[in-house]
Amino acid sequence: MRARLAGLRVRASVGAVVIVAIAMTLAGILLVHQLRTSQTRAIDTALEIRVQDIESLMEDGTPPSQLSVEDEQDDFVQVIDVSNGKVVTASANMAGRQRVVAGGDGTTVTMLVAGLDPENFRVHVHLTEGTPKYAIVVGTNLENVDRVAATTVRSLVIGLPVLLALIAVVTWLVVDRTLRPVEAIRSEVADIGGGDLHRRVPEPTSGDEIGRLARTMNAMLDRLESADVAQAHFVSDASHELRTPIAVIRHELEVGLRSDNPELLREIAGEVLDENLRMQHLVEDLLLLARRDGRTGPDPRVGWKPIDLDDVILSQVQQVVSDTTVGIAGVSAGQICCDEGQVVRVVRNLLDNALRHAKSQVDISLTSTDDGHVVLAVDDDGAGIAKDDRERVFERFVRLDESRSRDAGGSGLGLAIVAEVVADHDGTVNAGTSPTLGGARFTATFPDARR
Known part of the structure; x- marks a missing residue:
């Protein structure tokens, strides 16, 4: 990982250098071009003014041969008689x-003038009006323009x-400082083993992406730790639940092996x-919960369909x-969209739980509400559930008292399955006191498929 981080620093630095180098090269070319263009325009303006000055002298009556065309600049002047092409007057550097x-009017060109140093000149040509016609040729060298461009x-x-080296160093340092918390997070995560899920990665105080990454990583470790603890409890509870029926079966078989009494053997076989059967139900519940905990893949709702919940009940x-009376007078029509097998499991678990703890009566009702829900209620006349235990009763492997013990046939998983299945169907489940029978009431609420 350190090699990868070093490679990332190199790639970031090289990328920054390349981008800046390309940008600066293009900017430099544009700058030199703009400098030359600006200076050339200034020269063109100066040449035009120089021509205008000479033409003004000629218009004032000064003969072309007597014109004073010398100045302090490194330029040249020629006044040419257009009729014969002869040079009438010229600056000292152009004498002879x-x-x-050859001609042209208003023409400004860059050209080489042989015999002058430097030979690169900017030349402007202007034809006078009237007769005879003269061509006023004024030029100036581009040495200053070339010198400025070369200096630039x-x-x-x-x-x-130098700039690129500075950018490379700064980029390396910035990337290194940015990635340092990432390396600390990586190192900590690499050191966290299966038994060290209580450890957490350091969280930078900055509110940037690195800080959010660290917080997300710690949140994930929280979930992993919770899942690990839940798994450990699940395995421990499952082992404890399975140990009892296995021990009972072993004991009964050992007794049977030492007895030849047919009636005793039949009694042992029944036990x-x-x-x-109890162990089979427990294993089925464990498998169901294990499949739910490890569920992945497509949305299970894809296969859902509307069913009549009253028919299931x-x-x-x-x-x-059972000798217990089960009343169904309160069951009316109700339809929900669901996984039928899971909802059948909900109804069976609620009914089994009520039958296990009822004294003599269990009532089931199914009603539809105005706000678009179907409510399934199961009441019994048993001991009921204390207020403090009405949420805990839906946890896995929870038994509340002796009346709800293993001897009563429960594994402590039935209501947990009910709660999870109902939640998967966007419903709610709660425990309370039966207003009619005085025992416990379990209520499961589902969205109405007809709404």
Whole structure:
């Protein structure tokens, strides 16, 4: 990981240097071009003024041959008789030379003038009016323009590598400082083992992305620790629950092996069968919860369909084998969209729980509310549930008292399954006191599929 971080620093530094180098090179080219253009325009303006001055002298009556065309600048002047092409007058640096240009009016060009140092000149040509016609040719060298451009280029060539080196160093340091908390987080996470889920990564005080990453990582570790604790409790509770029926079966078999009494053997076989059924139900509940805890893949709602919940209730009541009376007078029509198998499990678990703790009566009701819900209520005339235990009763492997013990047939998972299945169906479940029978009332509320 350290090598990757170093590679990231290098890539960031190189990327910054390349981008700045390209940008500065383009900017330098544009700058030199603009400098040359600006200076050339200034020269063109000066040449036009110079031509106008000479033409003004000629218009005032000064013969072209007597014009004073000397000045202090490094330029030249020629006045040419257009009729014969002869140079009438010229500056000292052009004395005895042929005309520079053949003609043209208002023409400004950059050209080489042989015999002058430097030879690169900017030349402006103007034709006078009237007769005879004269061509006034004024030129000035571009040495200053070339010198400024060369100086600028030299400065860029010297300064750009220094600037790029500075950018590379600054980028390296900034990226290194930015990634230092990431390395600390990575190092801490790498050191966290299966038994160290209580440890947390350091959280930077800054509110930037690194800080949010650290907080997200710690939140994930919180969830992992909670899941690990829950898994440990689950395994411990499941082992404890399975140990009892296995011990009972073993004891009964050992007794049977030492006895030849047919009636005793039949009694032992019945008890072994009961414990085996209890263990089977417990394993089924454990498998259901394990599948739910590890559920991944597509949304399970895809296969849901509307069902008549009243039909499910009547079907489950018909399967009851008990001396307890089950009243269904309060069951009316109700339809929900659900996984039918899971909802059947909810109804069966609530009914089994009520039958297990009722003295003689269980009532089931199903009603629809005006706000678009279907409410399933199961009442019993048993001991009821204390207010402090009405939320805890839906936790896994929870038994509240002796009346709700393992001997009563419960595994402590039925109501936990009810709570989780109902929540998956966007519903709610709660425990309270039955207003009619005085025992416990369990109420499950589902969205009405008809709304």
